[in-house]
Every structure is written in structure tokens, then in C-alpha cells.
Amino acid sequence: MHFPRAFSRPAALGIALAVACGAAAAQDSGTLRKIKDSGTIQIGSRDTQIPFSYKTSADAAPIGFTNEICLKIVEAVKARLNLPKLDVRYTLLNSTNRIPLLQNGTVDLDCATTTNTTQRQQQVDFAPSHFVTNITAAVKKSSGINSFADLQGKTVATVAGSTSIQLLRGARKNGIDVQEIAGKDTADAFLLLASDRAAAYVLDDVQLAGLIANQPNAGDYKLLKESLRQEPYGIMLRKDDPEFKAIVDQTVAGLMKSGEIDKLYARWFTQPIPPRNVSLDFPMSDAVRETYKNPNNKGV
Known part of the structure; x- marks a missing residue:
């Protein structure tokens, strides 16, 4: 390796190590580092938002359309961090505490029915909209x-x-x-x-x-x-975390581009679902179809 005269070999080596360490830190910064260090991803959920995020009993884990999309994100994060196991923990949120608990690190993803608004975009980021x-x-x-x-x-x-x-x-x-x-x-x-x-x-x-x-x-x-x-509904995540947002965006947009989200939609909106095994009979609207065709996170 050739070093300019202004740099001694030890000094240049120190700079190279610093750059390498900085790149490694950036790679696992923010939410990804938090998840890797804890071996856990925290999902914000609801207990009554059928069919997006809800519970069939007090001690049951949340289920629903948005929850399934978030579990796809969990798998992508697990693969990205090369973790043999990644625990999922749920925290029940409501309309008033969902943004503060996301911002303070209590949850990593808000997986329910939050409307993507330009006002909220000043506080949080949104994944591509999964419903209109x-x-x-x-x-x-x-x-x-x-x-x-x-x-x-x-x-x-x-x-x-x-x-x-x-x-x-x-x-x-x-x-x-x-x-x-x-x-x-x-x-x-x-x-x-x-x-x-x-x-x-x-x-x-x-x-x-x-x-x-x-x-x-x-x-x-x-x-x-x-x-x-x-x-538009969007999954919320913390702002200014480009590495984590890239995984979220790629996962959600990938479900839309592959057509897999159409199957998820049919399962939760046009087929019988728990707890009463009745169908919402809610066919996909033109607005939802257009969103899946052209994934975006535009707010209202």
C-alpha cells in the first residue's frame, strides 16, 4: 500500500481502522443494533382493530392483516442480522401513546391502522401504505x-x-x-x-x-x-434510521410487487376470520389496488 509522505504508516493504519469501525457501527446503528443486542423486536399492536391487529382472548397474541405484514419484516430483519432466533414481543398501544412509545424505543414498529399524515411525518417515518x-x-x-x-x-x-x-x-x-x-x-x-x-x-x-x-x-x-x-394506513417506525427503514420498505414493497399481499388481503378481508369465523366481505378497492401497484408512503 502506498501512503502519501504526509502520513506515517502507523497514522494511516489508525485512520483506516477508524473508518472501518465507523462503517461497522453505522451498519448496525439505531434500531438494528437495538434488536441485535437484545435479540428481540418490539411490535406495537391493538386488541380490537379487526382485521388489522386484534386479540381473540386476553392472553392470546395479536393477529391480523397488518400484524402479518410486520411478521414478514421480522423475518427480513432476522435474515439481515443473521440471527438464529429473534423474539417478538408485543405492546398494546392506543391512539394517544403510539407515537411517544415508538419514539422512546418501547416499540420498534407500530403495526395497526395508523393514518399516514404529513403532520405525523414530522415525528415518525412510515412504510409504504398497506391500506386506503x-x-x-x-x-x-x-x-x-x-x-x-x-x-x-x-x-x-x-x-x-x-x-x-x-x-x-x-x-x-x-x-x-x-x-x-x-x-x-x-x-x-x-x-x-x-x-x-x-x-x-x-x-x-x-x-x-x-x-x-x-x-x-x-x-x-x-x-x-x-x-x-x-x-392511507402505514406501519410507523422511528425517524432518521435509514438502515432499518430500507429493510421495512423493501419488505412491504416486495409483498406488493410479488402479489403476496393480495393473498394476505383475501385471507383477512374476504374469508371467514376469528373469533366468530365470519367474513367482512370487504373486496379490494381501486384505491388499495393502485397503492399496491405503485407502492408509496405519501401522507394526507
Whole structure:
């Protein structure tokens, strides 16, 4: 090896070692180093978000469409780090604590139904969107409510910390004045509708469909045909971690390009699923199909 005169051989060797060590550290920095050192990957989950992330019993592990995508990411991380074993640990999150617990390292991936917004992109990163939903309302068929205009002066349920609240407040500017009542999670908010404490429940159409499908009196409810906005769901991860994000993005986009995600979709949206073995009967929309054709993580 030739060294310029300005460098002695020991000095040059020290620089080379420093560069090599720096490259190795960068390779396993951030989330990847955290996972490698602990032998564990932490997944943020939910207990009632059918069919994305939910539990069939108190002591059961979460299952669902988004959860399966995250388990594909787990396998990719395991291969990337050349680990013989990688433990998966779940932490139940909600709409208000999901970003703080991701940022402080409690969880490494938020694997549920988080809407990718440009505002949230200032705090976290998102994987390519795995679903596109419409924000609408569930009502009882006996209520006589057929449009958002019919909600004038009524009490409407939402989930604390969800984008539905902002959209509902925006509707007020358009002359629809309602009273808000918030549930701590999707199931709690549905109880507000079921018990008639609320006349409607504003949320993502697919989540409402999942909640209704698992009610013993599912035929008593319907979804409004109107939509407040289309929203993309994305798996959240910490910002400024390009090595980990590359694995996440490649895995999710790979599922879409290979067509494997179509099979996952059919399993969770058009076939019977636990716990009641009923189907949501929710065919893939054109918006979802377009997202799979051209993977992206654009926010709203």
C-alpha cells in the first residue's frame, strides 16, 4: 500500500481502522443494533382493530392483516442480522401513546391502522401504505340517519386521538354542528353507539365493518355512503434510521410487487376470520389496488 509522505504508516493504519469501525457501527446503528443486542423486536399492536391487529382472548397474541405484514419484516430483519432466533414481543398501544412509545424505543414498529399524515411525518417515518380507507359513519338502521347532514345536533362517537375528530370538527365549518363523545379505543367507542349514547360513530369504513361484523346483532347497523376523506394506513417506525427503514420498505414493497399481499388481503378481508369465523366481505378497492401497484408512503 502506498501512503502519501504526509502520513506515517502507523497514522494511516489508525485512520483506516477508524473508518472501518465507523462503517461497522453505522451498519448496525439505531434500531438494528437495538434488536441485535437484545435479540428481540418490539411490535406495537391493538386488541380490537379487526382485521388489522386484534386479540381473540386476553392472553392470546395479536393477529391480523397488518400484524402479518410486520411478521414478514421480522423475518427480513432476522435474515439481515443473521440471527438464529429473534423474539417478538408485543405492546398494546392506543391512539394517544403510539407515537411517544415508538419514539422512546418501547416499540420498534407500530403495526395497526395508523393514518399516514404529513403532520405525523414530522415525528415518525412510515412504510409504504398497506391500506386506503374512507372515513364515514356507522349508524343504527332504525335511526333514520342517511347522510352526514342528518347528524345535525346529534351526539357522535369518535376515538380519542384519531384523525376522525379533526375531520368531524372540520364538518362543523360546513354547517354540521354535532356533539362529540370519545371512546378510549375502537371497541369502547362502538359501545357508545350500541348503547344509544351516540347516534353515530365516525371512523374508517373498514374498521367499522369489522366491528359490526362481530356484533351478535350485526344486521341492526349500516355505514353511510358518504365519505369525509380517504386515508392511507402505514406501519410507523422511528425517524432518521435509514438502515432499518430500507429493510421495512423493501419488505412491504416486495409483498406488493410479488402479489403476496393480495393473498394476505383475501385471507383477512374476504374469508371467514376469528373469533366468530365470519367474513367482512370487504373486496379490494381501486384505491388499495393502485397503492399496491405503485407502492408509496405519501401522507394526507
